[in-house]
Amino acid sequence: MKASVALFVSAVSAASIPNLHTEGLPLSTFGQVHHISIEDAIAKLDLSGTNFTILPISEVKAVLDDFFSLSEGKMSTASVSNTAADGNCANPDIRFEWDNYSTSDKKAFVNAIQCLINKPPSGKFAPAKNRYEDLVRLHQSYSPNIHSKSTTQQTHKFLLWHRYYVWAFEQILRDECGFDRAMPWWDEKKWAGKFAQATIFTPEYFGSLPGPKNNAAVCVNDGTFAGLQLSLGPGMSTNNPHCLQRAVNEQTTVQTGQNAWNTCMSRTSYPDFHSCVEFTFHAQGHNGVGGVMADAIASPGDPSFFMHHLFVDYAFRKWQLDDPKRTTTISGCADNQNCAPLTMDTMVYIGNICGEKCPDLKVRDLLNTQSGHFCYRYNY
C-alpha cells in the first residue's frame, strides 16, 4: 500500500488562538491534515500546532517495506570498532523504573524540574522565559532536523538526538538544581489504554491527566506543575502565554502497548527499528496525552515529555542490547530531505544546552550508553 505522507499539521492564524490563560486549546487546532512540510510550516509565523504522524501497527510493515525497497540504494552502513575509551564507565548511573523509584526520589525529581522552571533563562535560547523553557526552545528550534517529516522523508537522527536531549536534561537538573541521582524511566507500555491511571499522572507528581472538556484540552491544575504557564508553542509560536494542558485519549494510548513494542523489537536494522518506534508508540504516547504533548514542536513544555522520551530511550537501549553490533554500527538517513547517509561521523547538534558537557558530537559518541559520551544503563 502507498504510505500516507501527510503530517498532521494544523495551521491556524494567530488571531484564532483562544485566550490560553483561561481556556484550553480547542482540539480542532490539532489533528487537521494539511499537506505542508515542517520547513514550510515554520516559515509561516501563523503556524500553531503540529501533531505527530501516527501509523497503526498493521500499516507500519507495509509502509516500511515500501520505503526501504525504494531507498535501499541510498542507505549506507558504517562499521567501526568502538573508539570510545572502554573502561571509563565502570560505575554507570542506573535509571530505575518509576514504580521502583522511592517516594523521596520521585519528589526530588519533580521538585528539581520545578526548580528549573523557577530559574531565569540562560539568555542563549531567547525568547525562553525560564531555564526550563531553554530546553523547550532548543527542541522547538531544532525540530525540523530531529524528526522525520513523513514516512518517506525520514531522519534517523531522531533516536540519537532525543537520547542526548534527555541526558542533557538530567545534567542540568543535577548541575543547576542539585538533583543528585539518576533519572527514573517510565514503563509506558504498562499503562497502555489507561494512561490516566498511571502512577506518574497523580497530584503528587506530574499532575492528573484529564480528558478533553468541550472538545478542548484542559489546564493541569494539580500536581507539582499545577497552573504552569508556558510561553513557547503551540508549534513555532513564542511569547504566547498559555497553560500546561492535556486531553487524554485512551484509544490512542492503548497503542503504546506490548503489541507495538514487540513489533518494533523484532526489527533487525536500525532504520527499520527507528521508523517503527517514531511512528508508533512514540507518536501515540504524545498524541494520547494530548494538549501540549500532542504538539510535535513544543511538546517539551509538558514535563511528562521527558518521562515519555525516557521510555523511548529505554526501548532503544533494550533493542541495542539484543545484538552487540547495534552499538557499533549505524545506517539510515541523516536528514529528512535528501537522505544523506547517516554514518558514525554524522554530527548531532545540541546547542550547548548543558554547557561544556553538551558539545555537538558524532553519532559514534552517542550510540552506546555505557561508553563514549554516556555512562548510564537501565534497571528493568
Ligand SMILES: [Cu+2]
Ligand atoms: Cu522531539
